[in-house]
Amino acid sequence: MLTMENIVREGHPALREIAEPLSFPLSEEDLTLANEMMEFLENSQDPEISEEMGLRAGVGLAAPQLAVKKRMIALLIPGEYEDDPPELQEVMVNPRIVSHSVEDICLKDGEGCLSVDRDVPGYVVRHSRITLSYQDVTGKTFKKRFKGYPAIVLQHEIDHLNGVMFYDHINQESPMALDEDVKILG
């Protein structure tokens, strides 16, 4: 069972390295990793468990945040209402953005990170729509399009596989500066 202690924080080298692709069939160890990453996100979004374990409510997690330099990410994006099914619940292996919109997007309140224990204000500009190629834990390949909040979470997690932190995208001179054609997501 993963806890916040398993999540490495900024300064740990794993967060600044390129993660390695996984080959199939996945090892028992990699399958266990996939299950534990998804279980962490589920626990972190459960009011009782997250309270008991002191977890930050997470929507995404990348293997390098567990000091595992492998190209695996887990996503758990809640539906709009309490009893809705999740908008996205997936463990993706070897995810790759194959194409993206010209249009950019950013979250109104900027971004945070499970590996960053401080507020870093500023707009994080990302592609508003992406086409993603990835494999599931069985090795089956998918190609899907994502837009809006799921696209933002996916880009944040894929950045972790390439040693990129959200604040690398913030304009240091003027963190709140935005080109007029960037869509702001409430």
Ligand SMILES: CC(C)(C)[C@H](NC(=O)Nc1cc(F)cc(F)c1)C(=O)N(CC(=O)NO)CC1CCCC1
């Ligand atoms: C850093 C943290 C604030 C914990 C952030 N959670 C989040 O944005 N809130 C949230 C939103 C929901 F819709 C439902 C819910 F349960 C929690 C998060 O998990 N991440 C993931 C991360 O750090 N991955 O490495 C940061 C987000 C910033 C933009 C995309 C992901």
Ligand SMILES: [Zn+2]
């Ligand atoms: Zn993060």
